[in-house]
Amino acid sequence: NCRGKIHFLLIFLSFGFSFLSAQTVVIKGNAPDYHGDKIVFYTFSDQITHLQEELGNCTVNETGDFLCTFFLDETRKIYTNLGVYNGYLYVEPGLTYEIKLPPKVEKTGAQLLNPYFTASEIHLGVVNYEKKELNYLIRTFNDAYDPVLNRYAFLIQAESEISDLDSMLNSFQKPYRDIQHSYFNSYKKFRLELLKHMTYTSKSVSMSKSACLGYEILYNNPAYMDLFNQIFYKFFNYLIRSRESDVISHNINTQQSITSLMETVGNTGMFSNDSLVELVILKGIYDELYSNTFSKDALLTVLDSLLQTTNITKNRKIAANIKYKVTKLMKGYTPPDFKLFTLDSVQIELNDLKGRYVYLNFCTPLNYTCLNHFEMLKRLFQNYHEYLNIVTILVCEDPEKARKFIEEKDYEWLFLCTDNRSKILREYDVKALPTYFLLDSEGKMIMSPALSPTENFEEYLKRLLASEGK
Structure with missing residues (x-):
């Protein structure tokens, strides 16, 4: 891969x-x-x-x-x-x-x-633990903070007036004034900033008053990043609705230029350094890759440019992660590799299956729909095994029981076994069983998710093979 x-x-x-x-x-x-x-x-x-x-x-x-x-x-x-x-x-x-x-x-x-x-x-x-140990500090803080957060969320949803915010924020500070733990103090600071953020009436106000703007970026502090993600969610859409509407679309869809985009975002006057500008752009690209506001190809081009030009190590990592997560199951890209065992304990890699189309599916013997599909897959294998590798990844806790079931049913295609905690389910974004994918003979994704056997997959396959003269 x-x-x-x-x-x-x-x-x-x-x-x-x-x-x-x-x-x-x-x-x-x-x-x-x-x-x-x-x-x-x-x-x-x-x-x-x-x-x-x-x-x-x-x-x-x-x-x-x-x-x-x-x-x-x-x-x-x-x-x-x-x-x-x-x-x-x-x-x-x-x-x-x-x-x-x-x-x-x-x-x-x-x-x-x-x-x-x-x-x-x-x-x-x-x-x-000790009373100044980080987990103790965060747990005791959250025990007091979470009910207040939920209360304010309810009041804001009900459009009720919030009059005691300042006194409430001060009361949270008192028990921890002597604590010198920098991670905890930052955690506490940005959890309290989240309460302030919830009371702001507009996105422009929440951004302009955000403590994120004048503070070092805490990439691995969830309190900081939770606030950051809320404030700058769909930031490009905010710019489109503002004075930058034509400019931001031109930067991305037409110029496909990270340099121009950096200049546009920087010129909003909100940000004091390029690290934060880049991070906001990365967040914006990630959000818009799951919408139709901008060209996905253009967004990926801008992302590639940022990935290649940034001097900020952690931003480079985020850019690489975004590209991987978004493209790993996209048509024309190579999906995540895997190494799994057959029910006879033979290790198989995805790369081993090149040379034919691969109809990859995730199933479980506990699911009626999967059992019904197995009979249809059996006929597909009999008719198209010369051109098509059918690969079923069984999600099961008892491989031996699964092996006996397959032998009894005389299923001849490739079965691999994994459990419900496996990384591969996460890599392929498997949310329900069965789930199908179709790969070409070079291992590139053709259809994600693919049609199931009950959704006329065979007709699609016939057309695909006919287009190649097979």
């Missing part, structure tokens, strides 16, 4: 040297409920695309003990998926955390098949 390797290279060049200054983080604990389970810790590569980046993993032993180590060069919020829970905590380089996991609750069959199921977020307990 050349595109994936280029993406990795860009990230490595951007951050490879920072690894030299990284320090070890140790996470340990005892959770007998989870014995035999693999626990994976990840963070977000950036706070705009929210691409997941694995930090480390470990397996819980028979007595319930687990220990995981990885390197960090700055404080991060990290996560781990634990069945119906999505646990998180804040970790600092060089520290050891003894954590307590929640009682194990696996997702039910219905939850596994429900594309709208969302795991409950839970702040993992730190056993070896």
Whole structure:
């Protein structure tokens, strides 16, 4: 997967040297409920695309003990998926955390098949905490802050007057006036700024008064980036509605020029440095790539230009992530590679399948629609296997049971196995089962998502083959 390797290279060049200054983080604990389970810790590569980046993993032993180590060069919020829970905590380089996991609750069959199921977020307990430890500070602050945020959100929605904001903000400051922890103080500052932001009556006012404008960019502080993402959401649309309406469209759709776009955004007078101008542009490009306001090709051209010209390492990483996330399943691009095992324990890579069209599908034996499609896929394989590789990625927890099922049904096409926690489901944006994709013989995406067997896929395939004289 050349595109994936280029993406990795860009990230490595951007951050490879920072690894030299990284320090070890140790996470340990005892959770007998989870014995035999693999626990994976990840963070977000950036706070705009929210691409997941694995930090480390470990397996819980028979007595319930687990220990995981990885390197960090700055404080991060990290996560781990634990069945119906999505646990998180804040970790600092060089520290050891003894954590307590929640009682194990696996997702039910219905939850596994429900594309709208969302795991409950839970702040993992730190056993070896002190009262000035970061997780303790953030947890106690949020316990007081979240109900107020919800109350104000309700009042604003009801268009009620908010008269006690200043006194409320002061009351949040008092318990933490002696705290010298810079990460926490920034977290607190921008959570409180969010309350102010909610009370502003117009986007122009909220942007002009934003604390983000006069503060260093805190790329990995979720309080800063949550506020940033809210304030500058659809920023290009804001410019279109303002005096810059013709200019911004000309910069992107006609000139396709990052230089001109930087000048237009910089001339708004809001921003004091190029780092923030670039970040706002990156946010704007990301938002508009999912709309029809601007040409997608033009946006990608501007993004490529920023990726190649920026001197700001973290902005380069965000640009690479945006391009990867947006194009990974686009027609004409190479989709994410994978290495999975057949039900007979043979490892298969996506690159191994070049030479024929690939009809890639994600299914589960627990789903009636999937079972119905299997019979149609069987006929497709019999009629078109000379030109078409059918590849079913089974989402299942019991490969042996799945293997027996396939043998009994005499299905002859390629089955690969993964579980519901697999990275590949995230990479292919699988929200529901079944999901289909069609790749050409060179491994490029043709249709994403592809027609299913019940949506006249066979007729489409016939036309495709006929156009090639087959």
